[in-house]
Amino acid sequence: MTTDDRLARVALCAIGEPGDPRLLDQVTQLGAPAVLDLLLSGHRIDDLQTDPDARRAALDPEQTLADATRVGLRFVIPGDEEWPVQLGDLATAPALFRRGGVPVGLWVRGPARLDELAGSVAIVGSRSATTYGADVAADLAAALAGAGRVVVSGAAYGIDQAAHRGALAGGGATVAVLACGADRVYPVAHAQLIAHIGAHGAVVSEALPGWAPTQIRFLARNRLIAALTSGTVVVEAAIRSGALNTANWANRLNRTVMGVPGPVTSAPSEGVHQLIRSQAATLVTSGPEVLESVSAAGEHLVEVRRGPVRPRDRLTTRERQVLDAVPAARAAPEASIARTAGLLVGDARQVLAALARHGLAEHVPGGWRLAALAREDQAAGFLDSGV
Amino acid sequence: MTTDDRLARVALCAIGEPGDPRLLDQVTQLGAPAVLDLLLSGHRIDDLQTDPDARRAALDPEQTLADATRVGLRFVIPGDEEWPVQLGDLATAPALFRRGGVPVGLWVRGPARLDELAGSVAIVGSRSATTYGADVAADLAAALAGAGRVVVSGAAYGIDQAAHRGALAGGGATVAVLACGADRVYPVAHAQLIAHIGAHGAVVSEALPGWAPTQIRFLARNRLIAALTSGTVVVEAAIRSGALNTANWANRLNRTVMGVPGPVTSAPSEGVHQLIRSQAATLVTSGPEVLESVSAAGEHLVEVRRGPVRPRDRLTTRERQVLDAVPAARAAPEASIARTAGLLVGDARQVLAALARHGLAEHVPGGWRLAALAREDQAAGFLDSGV
Numbered sequence: 001m002t003t004d005d006r007l008a009r010v011a012l013c014a015i016g017e018p019g020d021p022r023l024l025d026q027v028t029q030l031g032a033p034a035v036l037d038l039l040l041s042g043h044r045i046d047d048l049q050t051d052p053d054a055r056r057a058a059l060d061p062e063q064t065l066a067d068a069t070r071v072g073l074r075f076v077i078p079g080d081e082e083w084p085v086q087l088g089d090l091a092t093a094p095a096l097f098r099r100g101g102v103p104v105g106l107w108v109r110g111p112a113r114l115d116e117l118a119g120s121v122a123i124v125g126s127r128s129a130t131t132y133g134a135d136v137a138a139d140l141a142a143a144l145a146g147a148g149r150v151v152v153s154g155a156a157y158g159i160d161q162a163a164h165r166g167a168l169a170g171g172g173a174t175v176a177v178l179a180c181g182a183d184r185v186y187p188v189a190h191a192q193l194i195a196h197i198g199a200h201g202a203v204v205s206e207a208l209p210g211w212a213p214t215q216i217r218f219l220a221r222n223r224l225i226a227a228l229t230s231g232t233v234v235v236e237a238a239i240r241s242g243a244l245n246t247a248n249w250a251n252r253l254n255r256t257v258m259g260v261p262g263p264v265t266s267a268p269s270e271g272v273h274q275l276i277r278s279q280a281a282t283l284v285t286s287g288p289e290v291l292e293s294v295s296a297a298g299e300h301l302v303e304v305r306r307g308p309v310r311p312r313d314r315l316t317t318r319e320r321q322v323l324d325a326v327p328a329a330r331a332a333p334e335a336s337i338a339r340t341a342g343l344l345v346g347d348a349r350q351v352l353a354a355l356a357r358h359g360l361a362e363h364v365p366g367g368w369r370l371a372a373l374a375r376e377d378q379a380a381g382f383l384d385s386g387v
Numbered sequence: 388m389t390t391d392d393r394l395a396r397v398a399l400c401a402i403g404e405p406g407d408p409r410l411l412d413q414v415t416q417l418g419a420p421a422v423l424d425l426l427l428s429g430h431r432i433d434d435l436q437t438d439p440d441a442r443r444a445a446l447d448p449e450q451t452l453a454d455a456t457r458v459g460l461r462f463v464i465p466g467d468e469e470w471p472v473q474l475g476d477l478a479t480a481p482a483l484f485r486r487g488g489v490p491v492g493l494w495v496r497g498p499a500r501l502d503e504l505a506g507s508v509a510i511v512g513s514r515s516a517t518t519y520g521a522d523v524a525a526d527l528a529a530a531l532a533g534a535g536r537v538v539v540s541g542a543a544y545g546i547d548q549a550a551h552r553g554a555l556a557g558g559g560a561t562v563a564v565l566a567c568g569a570d571r572v573y574p575v576a577h578a579q580l581i582a583h584i585g586a587h588g589a590v591v592s593e594a595l596p597g598w599a600p601t602q603i604r605f606l607a608r609n610r611l612i613a614a615l616t617s618g619t620v621v622v623e624a625a626i627r628s629g630a631l632n633t634a635n636w637a638n639r640l641n642r643t644v645m646g647v648p649g650p651v652t653s654a655p656s657e658g659v660h661q662l663i664r665s666q667a668a669t670l671v672t673s674g675p676e677v678l679e680s681v682s683a684a685g686e687h688l689v690e691v692r693r694g695p696v697r698p699r700d701r702l703t704t705r706e707r708q709v710l711d712a713v714p715a716a717r718a719a720p721e722a723s724i725a726r727t728a729g730l731l732v733g734d735a736r737q738v739l740a741a742l743a744r745h746g747l748a749e750h751v752p753g754g755w756r757l758a759a760l761a762r763e764d765q766a767a768g769f770l771d772s773g774v
Contacts, residue, residue, distance in 0.1 A: 015729070016729070017708070017729055049704060049705070049708065049729070050708075050728070050729025050730060051729060051730050051731045051734065053731060054725055054726060054728070054729050054730050054731050055726060055729055058726070098704045132650055132652070135652075136651060136652070212727075214708075214711030214712070215699075215707060215711055216704075216707060216708060216711060217711075239693060240693070260651060261648030261649065261650075261651065261656075261660060261663075261670070262648070262649070262650055262651075263519055263648075263649055263650060264523060264647060264648065264649075264672035264673070265519070265522075265523070269648075270672075273648065273670055273672050274691060276648075276663065276670045277669065277670045277671070277672075277676070278691075282664065283648070283660055283663045283664045283670070284664070285651035285657075285660050285664075286651070289664070304661065304665075306626060306627075312602075317436060317485045317603075318436070320602060320603060321404070321436060321437075321601075321603060324601030324602055324603060324604075325601070338441055339441060339442060339445070340599075341437070341441070342402070342403070342404055342436070342437025342438060342441050342442055343437060343438050343441050344438045344440060344441050347438065
């Protein structure tokens with residue numbers, strides 16, 4: 001009965017549930033028209049999560065597509081120029097929480113194109129974020145946006161919201177992947193934010209337009225966030241946060257998983273700390289570190305911070321030894337300094353002259369003492385820092 | 388000329404500097420009396436950091452030992468029953484910052500015995516700690532003390548102080564390893580703390596009694612803290628903190644290195660985050676996690692927190708699917724619920740009955756709605772948590 005691949009996919013979208021692993025696997029194996037024909041001709045496909053007959057009465061893919069177009073949605077399917085090919089990785093990844101598979105298509109509104117999401121970064125996390133977490137998420141998103149990366153998130157309260165806002169503030173594109181239809185908003189309080197994302201980035205969903213968000217659809221949505229992006233940053237996630245589900249998906253899909261640490265006394269950081277501890281995530285603290293992690297080896301390398309170089313850093317061991325023996329205020333004679341340093345007087349004298357040239361020791365009546373530069377170092381308490 | 392091993396070691400202690408890798412290596416190879424004979428008979432040992440003749444005039448090991456004993460110090464050397472055998476690992480570890488080697492002996496005061504430091508844990512960190520860092524260090528130390536572990540640190544301001552105090556508050560023994568002589572105190576403001584540690588735990592130094600702390604001696608001291616303990620926890624460390632030097636030593640000695648994360652906006656946590664990021668340290672958040680890390684595989688295992696189990700967790704996919712389709716307030720008829728869930732009415736009816744038995748759905752005039760238990764779950768916002 002069916003002919004057109006796109007219409008078949010709209011129909012399958014209406015018959016099935018997002019991320020039904022068995023249904024999507026069959027579509028990958030046989031193609032959408034063949035699977036739809038099977039289902040409508042009464043053939044059973046074992047282990048489908050919905051019954052093909054349950055939603056059959058209302059099935060009108062042409063009308064569905066026309067209605068969607070009228071409200072500004074496009075239906076992007078595999079083979080379309082806009083199709084994000086990285087979703088192909090879902091075909092072979094094992095199911096997680098009984099979700100999996102390549103979506104039959106994605107409903108999209110907004111100017112951002114899905115085929116430009118290669119290299120994008122997901123920032124996800126707790127809905128009950130702290131101001132610390134929200135600030136860090138917004139800063140990371142702004143930094144990534146500034147580096148030309150699209151920031152993907154789920155438009156939820158807390159970290160998601162902060163990530164979208166940060167990306168927009170950073171002048172970048174941001175994409176919200178929803179668990180409800182792409183024509184709806186969830187949470188309702190984010191209607192304005194989601195409208196703004198739809199106007200400047202894109203709002204995406206695997207669920208049929210008009211559908212409500214359900215737990216199953218949230219789980220299916222999380223896999224899309226992980227699969228669409230090069231890496232997922234988790235900023236605050238309590239022990240049962242959905243962000244950890246996204247991180248699990250990202251790991252299964254060989255995407256980079258990153259976690260932002262926080263105080264160990266903060267419950268919303270517990271889940272992130274677990275991820276890092278179990279080596280399921282790399283610790284990141286800044287936009288450049290995220291960029292380094294999601295980029296090809298050798299690109300966007302972050303220089304490891306080493307702190308300021310001090311005059312003392314350039315000294316030999318012997319020079320340090322003598323400098324350690326020079327008093328700060330009252331001058332000491334060469335013999336006393338040599339004994340303290342464990343060197344002969346002649347050797348110590350030579351080294352003291354070198355230290356004077358470095359501006360670290362000065363010869364005064366009564367012997368030698370530290371010069372201003374060395375006294376500053378000592379006052380700065382570096383004596384026992386020593387790295 | 389020399390005879391007694393102990394007196395030879397006192398003399399070498401007075402001639403050399405703590406952690407002089409060449410000197411200590413020679414002592415390990417040839418024994419202390421032979422090395423001392425060589426040095427006093429005018430034979431050169433290349434690359435020594437001090438000149439044997441520089442401090443020779445004042446050399447009187449018997450007097451040094453007697454003076455030390457009078458102020459309550461004992462000199463523990465390899466072969467003594469109290470000698471901490473784990474320091475033997477220093478014999479083969481490569482030098483770091485031109486320090487290395489097994490100490491010729493350790494000056495000790497206090498009732499704690501050095502041979503009981505197997506299984507001890509070092510807690511080190513920034514002198515300019517935040518209250519967050521100090522609180523966490525004290526809590527960890529108290530937890531370790533409570534588990535019978537000795538806490539080792541350096542008696543410095545900040546994290547060190549908090550660690551010692553936490554261990555004492557937890558009723559445990561604590562050991563301070565100093566860069567100055569064990570009869571002195573540094574910093575002076577910690578005189579009382581160090582006296583307390585000396586009375587209830589132990590104060591330890593490789594430096595000759597009376598000697599002042601110098602940068603070289605701090606570096607040598609850091610290697611002892613790492614070598615004496617099973618693992619080192621770094622709680623806050625700025626980029627150039629000496630705690631990172633201790634962590635480097637711990638890694639070289641195959642000890643466990645652990646880091647406590649903090650806010651990425653906090654400079655005193657930067658060094659710790661670098662350690663974790665570069666996989667030079669394991670992230671830890673609690674005393675039990677530290678215990679697990681420093682214990683033999685399979686001992687002191689921490690159960691990974693999973694959060695409370697919710698009634699919904701026990702449901703099948705199909706039950707979740709139907710539960711997702713049941714409205715919270717206004718009841719819906721079975722046919723509508725079935726359509727939303729993508730199931731045939733007969734199947735949906737069976738599942739609804741099961742949900743009612745679980746206390747999650749209730750049959751009311753007009754159809755089905757969520758029961759109180761499920762409404763609570765939904766109100767708790769778990770809908771989009773989903774892990």
